[in-house]
Amino acid sequence: MALIKTEKLTLSYENMTVIENLNFEVKSGDYLCIVGENGSGKSTLVKALLGLKKPVGGSIEFGDGLIQKEIGYLPQQTSAQRDFPASVSEVVISGCLNSRGIRPFYSVKERKTAAENIERLGLTELKNRSYRELSGGQQQRVLLARALCATKKLLLLDEPVTGLDPMVTAEMYGLIEKINKSGVTVIMVTHDMASALRYASHILCLTENKDDGFFGTAAEFLESNASNFLKGGAANGQDTE
Amino acid sequence: MGKILSEMFSAPILVRALIVGILVSLCAALLGVSLVLKRYSMIGDGLSHVGFGALAIAAVMNLAPMAVAIPVVILAAFLLLRLSSNSKIKGDSAIALISTGALAIGVMAVSMSHGVNIDLNSYLFGSIVSVSGGDVVISVILACAVLLMFVFFYTKIFAITFDESFAKATGINVNLYNMLIALLTAVTIVIGMRLMGSMLISSLIIFPALSSMRVFKSFKSVTICSAVVSVVTFVIGMIISYAADTPCGASIVCVNIAAFAGFFIAGAVVSRSK
Incomplete structure (x- = not known):
């Protein structure tokens, strides 16, 4: 199949x-x-x-x-995003949203998934930096890490x-x-x-x-x-x- | 200073204005972070003009002002959201169209109403006298709704604000949240514009978020900081307004300008020292 x-x-x-x-x-x-x-x-x-x-x-x-909503999607960047005040870890962990219903906070497991993907894409040193301070390539890696949080x-x-x-x-x-x-x-x-x-x-x-x-x-x-x-x-x- | 404060708290009108103002500032700041980052800041401005038109017509026709203004502004908010996502009429021109149109209709209604006593000045620039007991009740409900939304759906609000396409792909009902934010913004503006005036209310939405963004770098810190900045600038503005006998809306905006300047300088210093 x-x-x-x-x-x-x-x-x-x-x-x-x-x-x-x-x-x-x-x-x-x-x-x-x-x-x-x-x-x-x-x-x-x-x-x-x-x-x-x-x-x-x-x-x-x-x-x-x-499952359709478990596709890891990397959209094209919008101009509003480039100067968005968000830390790298905030952006990456938002990829875990599809697997959780209405629970308001992220679980330990989701934090772990995010940390793993941050490391996988070599972003560990940048994880507390602000997204808007990163170069275009680094931003794209952050979004790729987010997409990986959404999918296996x-x-x-x-x-x-x-x-x-x-x-x-x-x-x-x-x-x-x-x-x-x-x-x-x-x-x-x-x-x-x-x-x-x-x-x-x-x-x-x-x-x-x-x-x-x-x-x-x-x-x-x-x-x-x-x-x-x-x-x-x-x-x-x-x-x- | 202590004397001024005790005087302020002994006047029921001022206490009402303070309660409504603090709650509205809090809501406006929280919603403002999302609106500003999504490039929707002008929606607040457009809605306040629509609110002015609705209030003027309600006064002329002798209807309850809130019962007319709240539904009309909510409708306008949905309309503006739809227009912004529609590529045929661009969002910014659509807002200018609707806000000047509503303003003109409001002014026409006021000028045609002979014998009705309408204080145009307080509609446009706000007054603490116009805050009613009903406003206090609505603003408490509103503040609870906004706070609950931010606590329970914080992660989703972040996702939608940062990247709508991605949020949609993960199965979040983006339209529902956008409409919820539009609805709460509409109510915030209608309640706040009595105090701040329809010309000045959108400053409560825009200033705190922009000030916080100068210094803070994560979404969480920007959100918390703008809520704090908004409430603090509001209270300082009210005290100045009372002590110096200046209009409260304008005083609050001036304090916000000062805060923005402070944050701007702080932001420049922080980034240079790196």
């Missing part, structure tokens, strides 16, 4: 169908990159996977004991390297690869094709023309027609943001 399996998934954004009859599956341990030009429905697909958007048609099924199985990363310099980007990819190798499945939305091909096991390519889409392993992708868009294909779509 796959972790996630979609069948004939159809999604719309502001009454426009952006994804039609999409079939793909993610197995435990996979590293799937979702690529495609702006307006191809990447963000809408992310929302649907998180359960924030109802499919117009088709289905998304979760298997292997994955699946990370969903929405353009995690946007705005980072090349050194920090490489570091971030290294971290994500390490997390993937430790058994966490990764789904990443990205514009960075070169890195997608380098790290991903599978590629899902969304295109405006629904018939040109692609889903398969990274090796198959290079052989296919879909990779043509790498060479500067149509990029005149509208942004879905």
